[in-house]
Amino acid sequence: MCKTYVQDLFDRFRAAFDAEPRVIARAPGRVNLIGEHTDYNHGFVLPMAIERETRIAARGREDGRLVAVAADLDARAEADLDQRARDPKAPWMDYLVGVADELARLDLPLTGADLLVTGDVPIGCGLSSSAALEMAALTLFEALGGFQLDGAEAARLGQRVENRFLGLSTGIMDQFISRMGRAGHALFLDCRGFDHELVPITGETTTFVIANTGISRGLTASKYNERVAECREAVEAIRRATGKPGTHLRDFTLDHLETAAKDMRLEAFRRARHVITENARTLAAREAMQRGEMARLGELMTASDASLREDYAVTCPELDAITRIARDLPGCLGARMTGAGFGGCSINLVEKAHAGDFGARLLPAYRDATGCEGEIIVSGAADGAGIVFRSE
Numbered sequence: 435m436c437k438t439y440v441q442d443l444f445d446r447f448r449a450a451f452d453a454e455p456r457v458i459a460r461a462p463g464r465v466n467l468i469g470e471h472t473d474y475n476h477g478f479v480l481p482m483a484i485e486r487e488t489r490i491a492a493r494g495r496e497d498g499r500l501v502a503v504a505a506d507l508d509a510r511a512e513a514d515l516d517q518r519a520r521d522p523k524a525p526w527m528d529y530l531v532g533v534a535d536e537l538a539r540l541d542l543p544l545t546g547a548d549l550l551v552t553g554d555v556p557i558g559c560g561l562s563s564s565a566a567l568e569m570a571a572l573t574l575f576e577a578l579g580g581f582q583l584d585g586a587e588a589a590r591l592g593q594r595v596e597n598r599f600l601g602l603s604t605g606i607m608d609q610f611i612s613r614m615g616r617a618g619h620a621l622f623l624d625c626r627g628f629d630h631e632l633v634p635i636t637g638e639t640t641t642f643v644i645a646n647t648g649i650s651r652g653l654t655a656s657k658y659n660e661r662v663a664e665c666r667e668a669v670e671a672i673r674r675a676t677g678k679p680g681t682h683l684r685d686f687t688l689d690h691l692e693t694a695a696k697d698m699r700l701e702a703f704r705r706a707r708h709v710i711t712e713n714a715r716t717l718a719a720r721e722a723m724q725r726g727e728m729a730r731l732g733e734l735m736t737a738s739d740a741s742l743r744e745d746y747a748v749t750c751p752e753l754d755a756i757t758r759i760a761r762d763l764p765g766c767l768g769a770r771m772t773g774a775g776f777g778g779c780s781i782n783l784v785e786k787a788h789a790g791d792f793g794a795r796l797l798p799a800y801r802d803a804t805g806c807e808g809e810i811i812v813s814g815a816a817d818g819a820g821i822v823f824r825s826e
């Protein structure tokens with residue numbers, strides 16, 4: 435099976451560039467089990483990499499240009515490595531050029547390349563197709579340039595692509611798990627300092643099921659940046675009211691927040707309450723997974739969803755419907771929205787005995803409630819980014 439997909443990439447690369455690729459890199463998308471909107475607050479996250487990935491086949495070029503074909507979009511774009519400008523006609527190319535830009539800033543060896551990009555991470559569904567593209571591109575540039583960054587450095591580089599090149603205030607979670615994921619494991623990450631730990635997904639009797647609402651919202655980027663700003667506002671207010679030093683919501687407790695409550699906007703209070711309680715839930719979820727307490731994990735996931743809906747206000751009617759319906763189905767231990775929100779996917783913890791029926795019951799009920807076509811995405815936990823092929 436592996437051979438056929440490499441072979442297929444070879445064939446497509448030859449058709450596009452009339453030459454053989456020298457390197458093929460891959461990087462997965464992710465689903466977050468719990469710890470949502472905590473990463474940019476220096477908190478905790480618990481994602482797993484999924485068996486959907488971006489693949490890039492490439493060979494070096496001598497002329498300092500990137501020539502890229504997005505096979506699934508039937509699109510082609512070019513960029514000059516000396517200019518490294520954004521291309522409004524090919525937004526997908528910005529991720530490749532953004533990675534190159536960050537490597538150039540670090541003075542790392544950067545060569546031009548012919549690139550063929552393909553993959554099966556659904557775009558705009560909250561499963562981190564962007565991070566998969568960034569980490570696949572970085573892995574490829576590392577192979578072509580003969581250097582290797584460590585995991586946290588690689589993830590931070592991807593985050594800077596989003597923050598600096600694309601203007602999104604996103605955190606580190608997606609790039610970190612895309613680079614550092616391990617098959618059969620979730621990854622607990624402390625987003626301050628980047629201590630991390632693999633957490634086995636033993637799940638003898640339970641499994642995670644991803645459900646896509648089919649809704650992808652254009653507003654996500656501006657609402658996301660608004661939440662980041664509200665968290666900063668909350669930090670300022672808590673610091674002023676309590677005198678406790680701190681730079682991020684990670685530094686404060688619910689008691690601090692209560693002390694500051696009368697001196698802050700209700701929105702900022704609610705956003706902070708979500709982040710502070712979500713950090714506690716994520717620590718508890720790690721422990722529940724380690725002890726095999728799956729019912730407890732399910733409760734924490736459902737509590738996370740309520741907090742994201744009521745305090746953080748990042749769900750939407752379709753997400754609320756798909757999680758509400760799921761929770762009433764037999765064998766569902768917990769359901770929550772996952773990723774940035776405003777659309778995209780939910781993650782459900784389901785007893786294996788009921789997993790087969792889960793989608794068959796969920797999707798028609800979701801269609802009746804919303805008029806939208808949902809989708810079940812089946813995936814175990816996958817390995818992080820890597821090289822699939824390299825010619826001698």
Ligand code: GLA
Nearest residue numbers: 470471604605606607773774
């Ligand atoms: C997006 C961002 C992440 C994280 C999540 C919400 O996926 O890229 O950094 O903030 O939203 O948890």
